[in-house]
Amino acid sequence: MWISGALPGHLARTQQKFHDYLYLGLIWTDQPCGTIVYTYSDKSFLIIDDFGEFRRSVKTMCQQLGAVDIDQAATGQEAVNQCLNKKYDIILSDYNLGDGKDGQQILEELIHRRLLKPSAIFVMVTAENSTAMVMGALEYQPDAYLTKPFNKVALKTRLDKLMEKKQAMQAINNALEAGKHSLVLKLCDQEVAANSRYALSALRIKAELLEERGELTAAYTLYSTLCKERPLSWAIAGAARILIKQGNPRAARDLLESATKELPTFLDAQDLLADAMLQLGDSQNAQNVLQEAVKRSPKAVLRQRKLGEVALKNEDYPVATRAFKQTVSQGRHSVFKQSDPYLKLAHCLTRSLGGSPVEDKRTSDEFHRVLNELETDYKGDQEIAMRSLLAQAELHKTQNRPDDAASAAKGAAKLLAGLDRALPPDTAIDVAEKFVALGDADSAKQVLDACALLHGDDENLKKQRQEILGKAVKADEANDRAVELNNAGAKFFEKGDHENALRNFRKAIELAPQNISIVLNMAQTLLDIFQANPAEKDLLNECLRCLERIRHISPEDKRYARFQALLRQTQQLKAEHGA
Structure with missing residues (x-):
């Protein structure tokens, strides 16, 4: 390149x-x-x-x-x-x-x-x-x-x-395209052993594949070894990603702060640095880092969106408003276009009211333009229509129009009752907060209870659910046990003990059959065992049945890409082996 x-x-x-x-x-x-x-x-x-x-x-x-x-x-x-x-x-x-x-x-x-x-x-x-x-x-x-x-x-x-x-690199690329991960790793090792001029590219493919497969210790060892030899941006980013995944944001922050000083245009490092700072509770410095990054590359839709979310958390509404405006504008023709930035922009505009009559009129007009574009682009989507009504209810309440606010909130509750799927955790929390603010605690509880069935292992959801509903939520013993078994299975997987990992995941999935994290971990384990033992074709069918449990996972869920990759790999292996 x-x-x-x-x-x-x-x-x-x-x-x-x-x-x-x-x-x-x-x-x-x-x-x-x-x-x-x-x-x-x-x-x-x-x-x-x-x-x-x-x-x-x-x-x-x-x-x-x-x-x-x-x-x-x-x-x-x-x-x-x-x-x-x-x-x-x-x-x-x-x-x-x-x-x-x-x-x-x-x-x-x-x-x-x-x-x-x-x-x-x-x-x-x-x-x-x-x-x-x-x-x-x-x-x-x-x-x-x-x-x-x-x-x-x-x-x-x-x-x-x-x-x-x-x-x-043709042999490696062919193996990658065929989903033959073990062969990819073997070919990468051969490329390195031959001291090829493309050995570094092979090492990168190997490290990223190990990370994708969840072999974090092996991936981190490779990334960190390469970092010591030379300042490779992708190796630094890979090492930092794994430190963050393993719950060591402080070490990731130190690594990335040093890297961004050496390489000011290393924007991936700034994204990861913001993530590490957020894990450490330093949302203001995370915002500062992201603001510098979008100055250098303003067309990055996902970064603009993250800046908006962090600024919103910091209640910095001017910065959040600008970031969400950029997200909407730059995202109109992007694969990363989503409804959420429109709704958060509407929320920021509502929070900006309270200035002069002329400014408030301009802000209100922009609010309606944003929602009109949203409703046009997502026509027929009941969830979007429900959330749009909630945004309008929030605006009416801010403008001291209680009857209009109540009418919009009632319409939103009616649409919520007709939804055939649970909302993702962040969306559910946002929607529940708005219902509570509008005096409808029953709808808030409905949203959070439905979400908890799929995301019972989400600690933030548990915490927010308690805070939003204003009462302690009794712990679900079966779900807590499922989380324990999942964590145990993950440790066995990391050690390469796939049989004990699978045993724990199978027990966990009996207790929480629609828990997304457990399903994905079990599917990954089944595929790894099958690739080592291709004669056990029933494992592929079990993997497909497992993934079917979470077929309604939201594309906005950060685990959606992993779900799609596992589903593709399973279908490809079934076709190759006639399972």
């Missing part, structure tokens, strides 16, 4: 050290790749640009390189749709595509939805060189960053360089 040519002057001035960009692995030289001649006749291409003439020009260049299978897309959404139906080898995407998704949003969606195969090449093409664009591109790490105008020779030089690495 690399950047061709000099960085824009105003961006270069922000660099403290060459490592600011080297840490991303995005700076390479344009030296010839040797005597190897690469052919593109067997590669599928996708060219994305809103100007037809430019698409045709790039297509001609690709044909001159030998390419035959070439598709085109004029918009970001068209490109994503094509990638849903076909896994391309090489994607050349313009950054600025007019209305709709831009090139960065295409890349982030393809990565998030796993629509790029490991061996794919994604090249960002642009004539723009703003700081926001460059930093956004760097964060999502396209394989190359190519500046318009360019010719066939420049394109070939860049693609040849990328093909060199992709072909060297």
